[in-house]
Amino acid sequence: MSELSHAAGKAAAAQDTSRKINLRALMMEGRALFALLLIVVVFSLLSPNFLSADNLIIMTRHVAMNAILAIGMLLVILNGGIDLSVGSTVGLSGVVAGMLLQGLEIKSLNVFLYPAVWVVIIVSLGVGTLVGYVNGVVVARLKVAPFIATLGMLYVARGIALLITNGTPFSSLEGEAGLGNTGFLTFLKGAPLGLPMPVWAMILFAAIFAVVLSKSPFGRWLYATGGNERAAELSGVPVKKVQTRIYVLSGLCAAAVGLLLTGDLSSATPAAGEFFELNAIAAVVIGGAALSGGRGTIRGTLIGAFVIGFLVDGLVLIGVSQFWQQIIKGAVIIVAVALDQLQQTLQKRRSAKAAVSPPKPSERTPAPV
Amino acid sequence: MFRKIAVVAAMGVMALSLASCGGSSSSTASSSAAPAAGGGSQGGTIAVITVDLANSYWQAEANTAKAEIEKAGYKATVNAHGADADKQNQLIDTAISNKVKAIILDPAGADESVAAVQKATDAGIPVLLVNAEISKQGIAKSQIISNNAQGATIGAEAWVKAMGGKGKYVELFGNPTDNNAKVRSDGYAAVISAYPDLKKLGQETANWDRAQGKDKMEGLIAAHPDMTGVIAGNDEMALGAIEALKGAKMLDKVKVLGFDGSADAVNAVRSGTMVATVLQPIVQGTTNAVAQAVEYLKTGKTGVPDEKQSIDCVLITKDNADKYTSPFVMEK
Numbered sequence: 001m002s003e004l005s006h007a008a009g010k011a012a013a014a015q016d017t018s019r020k021i022n023l024r025a026l027m028m029e030g031r032a033l034f035a036l037l038l039i040v041v042v043f044s045l046l047s048p049n050f051l052s053a054d055n056l057i058i059m060t061r062h063v064a065m066n067a068i069l070a071i072g073m074l075l076v077i078l079n080g081g082i083d084l085s086v087g088s089t090v091g092l093s094g095v096v097a098g099m100l101l102q103g104l105e106i107k108s109l110n111v112f113l114y115p116a117v118w119v120v121i122i123v124s125l126g127v128g129t130l131v132g133y134v135n136g137v138v139v140a141r142l143k144v145a146p147f148i149a150t151l152g153m154l155y156v157a158r159g160i161a162l163l164i165t166n167g168t169p170f171s172s173l174e175g176e177a178g179l180g181n182t183g184f185l186t187f188l189k190g191a192p193l194g195l196p197m198p199v200w201a202m203i204l205f206a207a208i209f210a211v212v213l214s215k216s217p218f219g220r221w222l223y224a225t226g227g228n229e230r231a232a233e234l235s236g237v238p239v240k241k242v243q244t245r246i247y248v249l250s251g252l253c254a255a256a257v258g259l260l261l262t263g264d265l266s267s268a269t270p271a272a273g274e275f276f277e278l279n280a281i282a283a284v285v286i287g288g289a290a291l292s293g294g295r296g297t298i299r300g301t302l303i304g305a306f307v308i309g310f311l312v313d314g315l316v317l318i319g320v321s322q323f324w325q326q327i328i329k330g331a332v333i334i335v336a337v338a339l340d341q342l343q344q345t346l347q348k349r350r351s352a353k354a355a356v357s358p359p360k361p362s363e364r365t366p367a368p369v
Numbered sequence: 370m371f372r373k374i375a376v377v378a379a380m381g382v383m384a385l386s387l388a389s390c391g392g393s394s395s396s397t398a399s400s401s402a403a404p405a406a407g408g409g410s411q412g413g414t415i416a417v418i419t420v421d422l423a424n425s426y427w428q429a430e431a432n433t434a435k436a437e438i439e440k441a442g443y444k445a446t447v448n449a450h451g452a453d454a455d456k457q458n459q460l461i462d463t464a465i466s467n468k469v470k471a472i473i474l475d476p477a478g479a480d481e482s483v484a485a486v487q488k489a490t491d492a493g494i495p496v497l498l499v500n501a502e503i504s505k506q507g508i509a510k511s512q513i514i515s516n517n518a519q520g521a522t523i524g525a526e527a528w529v530k531a532m533g534g535k536g537k538y539v540e541l542f543g544n545p546t547d548n549n550a551k552v553r554s555d556g557y558a559a560v561i562s563a564y565p566d567l568k569k570l571g572q573e574t575a576n577w578d579r580a581q582g583k584d585k586m587e588g589l590i591a592a593h594p595d596m597t598g599v600i601a602g603n604d605e606m607a608l609g610a611i612e613a614l615k616g617a618k619m620l621d622k623v624k625v626l627g628f629d630g631s632a633d634a635v636n637a638v639r640s641g642t643m644v645a646t647v648l649q650p651i652v653q654g655t656t657n658a659v660a661q662a663v664e665y666l667k668t669g670k671t672g673v674p675d676e677k678q679s680i681d682c683v684l685i686t687k688d689n690a691d692k693y694t695s696p697f698v699m700e701k
Contacts, residue, residue: 047467055466062459167545171480171504265454266484271546274453316463319414319446322422 031339032287032303035332039307043314050317057196063309064198065257067302068205069276070283072253074301075209075246077284078226080293081139081146083247085153086254086280089131090273092161093258097124098170098268101184114179117187125255131157132251136244150247154277161270169269173262188263198260202302205253210298222246226293283308286336290344307332413470414444415662418460420475420500422449425631426651427475429697430500433652434473437659443470452547454481461485465492471662472496473655479504479548495665499658500651501549502677510671511661513654513678517549520628520647520682521556527645527684528600528626535566536624538598539589541606544576553602553628561600570596575606582609590617599625604634604646611642630685635693638685648683652697 043050069086076083100120104113115123131153138149175181188197213219221242224232233239257276262268287304289296311332315325417434419427431447438445446469450457457477464472465488472489474496476482482503486496490508498512506512532538540557543550561567570593573585582605589596590613599614601607607627614620620642627634630648637643657678661671683699692700 049466049468052466055463058462058466062462065455162545168548169478169480169546171483261455264458264484265481267454267478267480269454269478269481269546271453271478272455313459313463316446316448316460317467322447322449 031343032300032307032336035286035336036303036307036310039310039314043310043318046318047314050314055313055317057194057199059310059313060306061196061198062313063305064196064202065260066276066279066283066309067202067305068198068253068257068260069280070287070301070305071205071209071298072250073277073280074284074287074289074296074298075213075222076146076250077281077289077291078213078222078293078296079243079246080226080229080291081243081246082150082281082291083132083135083250084147084150084277085131085135085157086250086257087273087276087278088154088157088161089128089251089254090258090261090276091270092131092157093124093128093255094262094268094272095161095164095170095258095270096127097121097184097259097262098173099164100124101173101175101181102170103179114175114181116180117175117182117184120181120184121259124259125252128251128253128255128258129248130251132248132254133244135251136247139247140240140243158270158274165268165270167270169267171267173266173268185263185266188260189266197263201256201260205256206298206302209249213298218242218245223294226295228294279308282333285340286333288340290340304336307336412443414446414467415471415473415659416460416464416467416469417445417447417473418457418464418475419447419449420452420477422447425633425696426629426649430475430651430655433655434499434659437656438473441659441663443663450477452477452544454478454485457482458485458488461489465489465494469494470666473658473662474498474509475500476503478546483508495662497658497662497665497671499654500649501547506676509676510665511658511673511678512676513658513661513680515649515651515654516679516681517552518556519679520649521553522560523682523684524626524628524645524647525557525560525600527686528598528624529560529564529567531624531644532567532598534564536597537568537570537593537595538600539570539586539593539596540572541582541585541599541601541610542572542574543602543606545574547577550577550602557600557626567598575601575609577603577605579605579609579612582606583613584609586610586613587616590614590619594619597623599623601625601627603627604629604631607643607646608633608637611637615642630683630693630697630699632693632696635685635690638687639690641687645684645686648685648693648697648699650680650682650697654680 049055072086073083097120100115100123104115106113135150135153138144139146173185175184190197192200213222221232221237224235224237225239225242229239258273261272265272283304284296284301285291285304286307287296287300287302289300308329311329312325315328320328415438417431417438419431421427422431427449435445435447448460450460454477461472472494474486476486476498479502483505486503486508489496495510498509500514502512502514503509540554542554571589573589575581575585582601586599586609599607599610601610604627607625611620611625614623614625624644625642627643627646630646634643634646638646661673664670664672685693685699694700
């Protein structure tokens, strides 16, 4: 069975090797890249501080959190789904880390547990993964629409975070040497080779998922389910498994951001990550992914995250009014997606024309790029 | 080919609009700062970071700060973090990149803001806090807050008097992640506990929000139609409660207490729908913060011995509501 679907995936992969499709993908990403270059040029003209090395690192650190969330979001969107719960998962996993660092009281045994930092990190990543797993099961097995399932989880996860903290943040995260749980903040605030930890995390996540999407059967299955779920199922793709797995991965990404954000703020606050899901979705669509699924790349998503992050920071830097900032950000999102749609329509028309004259089947297959 | 041209053209339009609005805003900032060089400083920018520019309370804070900063011969940039500690962090980062001279900050949470304030201080930029405090001392140059406990006490005393020392009441509680919600609630409780004939029927959290205040109040009215009093942690929730009471035709027999001293609330006090509100001296506090920032930039000291400074609140009832001349300002 898996052999068969593997073969189907290989066949699809073989089709996308044609240079034409790569060129098309390049154009698609080129648009976002062009917007990014434009932002850099405009802001460096308007502010002498925009292009300083320090500021570039700072802005990239801001971008990194959103980019990691957006990578998880891309996986879900490739499947034609959406994950609205990531912002709440950010808050929840941060709070879980905070709680564990304060010490976990087990009333029945009357003991306090102080887990080591690596345990704390694994457990809070695990909590995010669990949230994602629940999303995945509800979507894939119970057939609840992703928008609804994850909207529900948005409230549930935030509620649990508030419940754990009783509304007040955990802020003594240094740990104690005697308890063997120090180093959490030092690790997350570290900057090996001058790059802050969130940037390293972004590079790591992007590299892993770029390989997963382009080289692994899972990646091919994902593009196939997003392009045409029924066809994918018939050709032997384990649709439900793929669907569950992407929400798990999105939850994992959100949990990683929760940890990074907790390090950034030196405190685990239950309100962390509110509305992060919207910025992540924006990055994915600016990066050229289709909300209907089947189309989008890690590279594009990263560029999308940089566009949003650099735009927001740049506007603050040159002192544009807060209200204008929102209007401009919104306009950029709409323009990006509108241009994308325009391009899609034109492309469809062109390939329809091509299909009429010499019949080339490879042209008509949706490109899993 | 046409498509490419269209795409490039659209991007160009975007760039132009971006450039023009950036240009216009920076030109207004510099033109307003230029003539007021009376301070004798070489100028520079002071960043103001407030909570929410769509709320009259923080508007008063931001507008006061901007006016005072420009009066002292500096440029001002105004941004809001929306009570989001991460956004605050990013705004501080940008202020550091922008090499501002000082930061006037209304912090997003006592614990969550420590790291951000520390970062700016480490970068050599003095941070002066206004309206809310952070949980560590010795980092910010000043922490200027309104005395919420004292404000809650005088508010509750006025409300108890209006109630005649007896009756049944409910409470609308602010955002639980904000320490002021608890301080005010405790302040109310301390006064009310001296009156055994005042019975609390219920309490709901309405997150400082008018719409939530109305919704929660409607639920409380359904559960306790015999109530005669409402204490709210801020004006917005109190105004929401008043709307709900109007709908239930109970407003004439229920006494409502607010807190903050917003223009809407003072109007409600004038018209008799709200018993009293407590004016937070945000304009005074912000003025002080800017003055201390300017002093610090000139001399390296704020000129005030204590980092933590608390300014007493002022009770507003029907008797003195006429002295409320502009948002959050009382004539002496």
